[in-house]
Ligand SMILES: Nc1ncnc2c1ncn2[C@@H]1O[C@H](COP(=O)(O)OP(=O)(O)OP(=O)(O)O)[C@@H](O)[C@H]1O
């Protein structure tokens with residue numbers, strides 16, 4: 171179940187979409203040293219997750235990648251033709267219904283009305299908000315808002331997809347359900363994903379690669395290839411290999427706080 | 429009971445999760461029920477206040493004047509105001525019909541002036557919001573429009589706007605536009621930073637941003653501004669009649685002329701009461717319209 175038809179899909183997406191940081195550092199004008207010497211790249215079909223302590227610069231890294239934040243030093247090379255960005259908050263427009271919120275990105279990209287309504291309907295179905303199209307954000311629960319926000323960024327078939335703790339505020343069941351949906355989507359669309367989370371299990375479950383960041387200034391202090399294949403059944407979470415990898419990342423994180 | 433295993437294989441969210449979520453908003457959206465929301469609770473308190481007010485009026489009129497003619501020429505009893513001021517109801521040259529004849533020009537000036545204030549005020553706020561320099565350049569003059577004693581500069585206004593409809597609208601505009609400007613500007617500037625980021629990511633231009641983000645954000649504040657301005661517009665329309673003699677004369681003119689002869693005191697009070705009622709009606713209608721405009725999505729629309 172892709173958001174757009176397969177045919178349209180291929181045309182709309184730039185298959186060379188990618189993201190590369192090269193010795194990237196960031197010091198804010200007020201002197202806050204947020205990031206230090208970050209180097210890694212994400213190719214299409216790669217799902218890279220960054221875990222790290224609160225305030226270490228993860229959101230800043232995404233903002234730099236998206237082009238929202240400037241003033242960094244070092245290299246940052248991102249294909250921004252079709253970028254998807256799920257913010258830490260849902261950031262829905264309160265005067266728009268669910269349907270019109272999901273259409274927003276497509277609307278701002280001048281996708282014509284029929285087409286964007288069709289894509290929005292599919293995205294809404296995908297995040298399981300069908301039946302709530304005419305509700306306003308104030309009528310939604312926190313989880314529904316987040317799903318609406320996710321649907322909004324799906325509509326553009328991004329080649330680079332940035333996720334800033336999108337499921338952090340959700341209950342465990344909804345979160346795991348959306349993790350599966352995201353994996354299915356990823357297998358289908360093969361975008362380059364840069365994902366941020368506080369949950370180590372979520373990081374390992376979703377990713378092809380997990381990076382651990384230190385406390386501020388954020389540096390990469392751990393780098394793990396995730397050995398599991400594209401097919402990730404739910405009970406993967408209970409495999410010894412899964413637990414073992416989580417444990418190693420956890421140890422790194424403990425070091426990060428020290 | 430939904431077990432964890434169900435979720436792994438499910439293609440849809442477990443029912444429980446959806447039900448929880450659809451059930452919750454209904455209670456969240458429902459207006460907070462406070463004591464005194466019933467019919468009696470709503471209308472009894474103002475009715476009692478009205479009775480007290482009328483009572484005090486009778487008391488004061490009785491105690492302050494020894495002779496009936498003194499009282500009638502200074503502060504007649506409420507029933508005298510009704511009989512001598514509002515009656516007869518249907519004679520075009522006196523009573524209620526005459527007062528209403530003076531009300532129409534006042535209503536026209538109020539609504540037109542308010543409309544102009546809203547349109548021009550929003551445009552000024554939009555310009556001020558475009559750059560800090562515009563804001564700094566314009567803001568002092570918006571404040572001056574608010575603080576200048578409009579009545580002191582009537583000769584100047586007559587010079588520029590004549591002494592008919594134009595100058596009356598100018599007076600209304602000068603005192604009603606300020607709350608429109610400040611509220612709209614505040615609304616435009618309180619746009620969420622993340623919403624701006626969202627529009628930046630989607631490469632939205634300045635006008636798209638204004639139209640689809642900043643103006644909707646400012647709408648609730650603008651509505652507050654319009655409510656305040658509507659009261660000021662009524663005052664402006666009436667006060668203008670005190671200074672300009674040409675053009676369609678409004679209720680202010682009626683009141684002013686009746687002030688000059690003590691015998692006309694009931695008429696004067698009847699005119700004043702009608703003008704005040706108009707202010708109240710304006711406030712209620714504008715309040716209802718502005719609340720309706722943002723009812724569906726704004727939190728404040730749940731109250732009152
Ligand atoms: N515009 C800014 N100016 C100055 N300092 C900033 C700015 N934005 C963020 N910071 C600082 O940079 C650091 C990193 O912030 P960032 O939001 O990237 O953290 P984070 O890793 O996303 O944290 P969390 O997990 O809590 O979301 C913080 O110390 C924050 O205070």
Ligand SMILES: [Mg+2]
Pocket residue numbers: 228229230258334
């Ligand atoms: Mg963050």
